[in-house]
Amino acid sequence: MEDWSLVSYHDQESTLHYEQSPSSIDAEFTLSSAAKQPNAGVALHIEKGIDGFANLSDFSTATISLKCSFGNTLYFGLSFHDVKVTQRHNPLTYRSAGVFIDCDTEWRDISVKLDSLEIPVWWLHMFGYKASENKYDLNKVIRVYLESSYDSPLDVSSKFYVSNISFSGQRDGVLPAFAFFAALIWLVCGAWTIKKYSGQKSREQEIKQELKYEQLTLNPARERDKQLIIDYISKNFADPDIDNSSVCKAVGVSRTRVNEVLKTEYGATFTNYINKLRLVEASRLLTEKPEAQITEIAYIVGFKNISYFNKLFKEQFGSTPKEVRGRRASQ
Template sequence: MSDSAISAEFKLSGKANWYNAGVAIVFDKNANKLVDLTDFNKVTVTLKCSLTNSLYFGLSAHDEKVTQENIPITYRSSGVFINCDTEWREVVVNLDSLEVAPWWLHKFGLKASDNKLYMDKIIRAYLETTYGSPRDVDSMVSISRISFSGQRYNVLVNFFAFASLIWIALAIWTIKFYSSAKQNISEVEQPLSYEQLTFNSVRERDRQAIIDYIAKNFSNPEIDNESVSKAVGVSRTKVNEILKSEYGSTFTNHINKLRVIEASRLLAEKSDAHITEIAYLVGFKNISYFNKLFKEEFGLTPKEVRGKGTQI
């Protein structure tokens, strides 16, 4: 098997703000040609990789309303996280279960229900490291084959002879990759409920609007004071004042608290979901930062909470 594999050794730089390494797979000499994969319902990836790494396998599709050529973040994308093993293993991905992440739909102003991947307009497949992968550590990935299968076809991609395969270390795509694996986790439910209030003043109306908007959007990694103030129609100062008055907290601290509370629930309820997946799903971009805040909030690491099997 290793005779027909492609391998890469790499080190993710600790000096870069955004970093990843990956392999892009195109289906035609014309890298921007779209292919129809609707006849396929499964893809099997045979690989091995350093235990310290975690990988993400995904598909990118063209969206006529959003996609801009050669700007990867504008593609509809979905995929699954893969735990690494130094022995050869097969990872099976159910293509029928892939859905576009809620944060991507929100970013481009699309409805949450519009989460199909558009399997008839696939532009590339990709396999890359995640933010859970360590920096400044020697790493290795070897890929033997990728097999797409369905009711009518079975296609084996042999990487030894596949000329369109390119490994690019240190940011194959220069984007912030905020993946949200939806294969095993349902969309985040809101961890807090709020009483219905009678608005007797403008302040009460603003208060409720701010609280409701944050409760519905805290898992969006792009949320910040500016986006909340624009969405609600108040100043950034007003947002800070409301949060300080209601929770005695800054904007950032309040968002982080909501995220770790929701993460604790998902860790207990979604035993088949990886900790890295949960961190990304609730809005964290950095797994180390998530672990740090989680430990500060609960006195336990996410792994320890997962072992308990109950929500804190």
């Protein structure tokens, strides 16, 4: 029998309050524009199980029953143990994969295929993986989570409700490890790499989980377009001349399609997404190449203007490249 605990947290400026009943969790949150990277939410963590992981390999589909106080785009995902980088109490090091889902004002059952989740490219690059090394192991699940996208509003009190998250698949029946799962919500604005630099608070509560079945219908052509766009950008973001037009030409899609994929998947414009990939790579190189000049690293990741690189780096991580390197050198 696997035991799970509900952990909630939020950044210092944002708020999250929720009430749990036998049938749902009713939550109210406000993401603050005063926060560098607003975030608030809860996650369902495995506490006991084989080697401390949940085994969901016998299940092919997750179904989430939820509604919001107004239309919103959320992100559902699973976090997995990565044998090379995962540190148990450092969520940034979890290999996480997920998918964006729509939350409406009426109750909906939303189904997600567990073999169609995507690992963010920035995470792979941060830990030295290639974009093609995007597999995950369903028998080593650390937690289940639901998070907001960049579309979530700031400085507005928002409500959400979850009545059930269930898993279904190859077995005929429910996963016996869970008796009943009242609800799960995690609302986070920003990428995992930003969370490393954000203050967080947490509280825990034991909950259980009921499991049911449903299927996600995908458009294969659009999924192929999306993967081609993401793969091309992940391999070529360090090219200082990369732009929307060059991606369109290389992949064979329209500018509108490129913008749509980046907005839907990452809540970012083309320029913002490229810059984030470059900054994450620069952060990695600052650690792995102590002999390289900061100017050299800026050029390696694709920046032509050093002042612009320094400005964006500080906005992203709260410190200049020089300050980051100085701290790491003194450790």
